[in-house]
Amino acid sequence: MAAVRWGILGAANFARHHMAPAIHAAKGAELVALATSDPAKAVPFQAFCPGLRLHDSYEALLADPGIDAVYIPLPNHLHVEWTLKALAAGKHVLCEKPIAMQDSDFDALIAARDASGLLAAEAYMIVHHPQWQRARDLVQSGAIGRVEHADVVFSYDNRADLANIRNRPETGGGGIRDIGVYAYGSVRFVTGAEPEDLQARVRFENGVDTWAQVTGTFAGPQGRFSYAALTSMRLFPRQEVVFQGETGLIRLTAPFNANVFGEARVELHRPGLSMTVERFPAANHYVLQVEAFCTSVRTGAAYPCPLEFVRGTQAMIDRIFAAAVAVS
Template sequence: MTVRWGILGAAKFALDHMGPAIHAARGAELAALATSSPEKTAAFRAFCPGLTLHDSYDALLADPTIDAVYIPLPNHLHLDWSLKAIAAGKHVLTEKPMAMQAAAFDQLIAARDASGLLVAEAYMIVHHPQWLKTRALIAAGAIGQVDHVDTAFSYDNRAEPGNIRNRPETGGGGIRDIGVYTYGSVRFATGAEPVALQARLRRENGVDTWAQVTGEMDGPTGRFTYSAMTSMRLFPRQEVVFQGETGLIRLTAPFNAGLFGEARVELHRTGAQAEIFRFPAVNQYVLQVEAFGRSLRDGTPYGCPLEFSRGTQAMIDTVFAVATDL
């Protein structure tokens, strides 16, 4: 079974990453694009000449030849168009955050269950072997009990005031854009959930541009302290460190593997030489599309179910609820 995909909107991210990933993935075909901006279609057709073009999202959803849709629209449109796609009988992969509040995920879960369709948030890192290796090392006790986790993700887009991430009306802000990684990745790797959080934010034009979150999380690895920094106004940085009783695990390029730098997992343990696991040629977007297809073909559990995404959104909701503005 080849999954025929359509994309709602000619977003730059879809052009640069997910469109080529769908086109390259085994068992997938990029078949259609919906956009009201004809000038944007040439770049997609440059790598996918046979692409069918629709001038509206509704027209693509009505296309009976399309099995699944990828939705890279601005954040505030994710929920509504995901629900419309489900109602049209399409499998759905939507960019994060798929909904703006955790409670809204309940609508998606109910619609998924009623339809029998595969509906998921495009949280690509859970498919990358860097994160699968990290989770396996932690579960195996490679660093003993986890005692502390540091996460950081920053970039600088202050020169782009019109960017949807800098606009409150489109659901912008650093936490919704990249906090989903600094929070959700730790949940994925450890199975832990936050039990106490504090947060400090800086805002511009109604969106958070810097956030520092601290607190405690608890789960199968035990209770540990946690720190996460996100910013849209700092020099680019990506790093995650899991510190345990007998060692630590450091991830380089943990979120934009291959784009920010080489994806590595460094295992440092007391009395032992550091072990470095390298993943230089892995495209996590392709892996995400292929995992989606496998789930449709043979029922393989998808790596990022809606229930997991709901948990990360609940953590985001808590951060906003407890935050103090600087």
């Protein structure tokens, strides 16, 4: 079966360092084209993909008949527009998160996906990592009893880079859209639960959220449990997720930037100070994401993270912004 031929809209740093190499390395995928108006920005991509075709506009890349799928790493506020344009051009789409700016955007995205018969998905890579699949299996099999509490911390510090799109309101910046998607969606993925009530304390700088503390209650197959999440673009880097149950605890030590922030590990804590640790040193969730996408394109198999799931996380983000109490 022929490989899925990929093009990338824009020479973003994230694409250069992570997703372009992942597409190039993934089984069933072939990176064939890049759209950029600056040929100098293409040089690092051509270093590992010498035959890469260059297009000087996004429209030209979408018109290329030798491309089956596009990856979109553009600023957040452009995601819906270019996802819809790519689907209209007959291309499958993998778009960086968040694929939308609000829940209502999904009406057009899902309608275009269904009308075209193409695959459109958000690049929510963590669900493809075996550490998250293992955590979900443990929780849903009752390994820690009924879940009573989940808490998440995800922080980094980019205060020195005010030109960064994450620090700019006009590009859909802010910590909630950048990393809150992980703090919120990961708990939904593992537990199958949805938020019931939410409270939020949020610190804003220049029109973007830089610190957010979200608390509330989730309800799902195992009942209700309490929830707490802290995200920030102004704190020392930290990542950790804990699922606390009646009879045990699961802790992920590098949940979101596996093998960059640290080794991907799932700790299972049991009574009597017992702890079992599973390590995942070789897994690359970007490569696994591309391979899952290509498998769905090539075989018609259901994609593990459809837009309907992503929409649930965006709905939670909308509720958080609506409930936000600004703090200094």
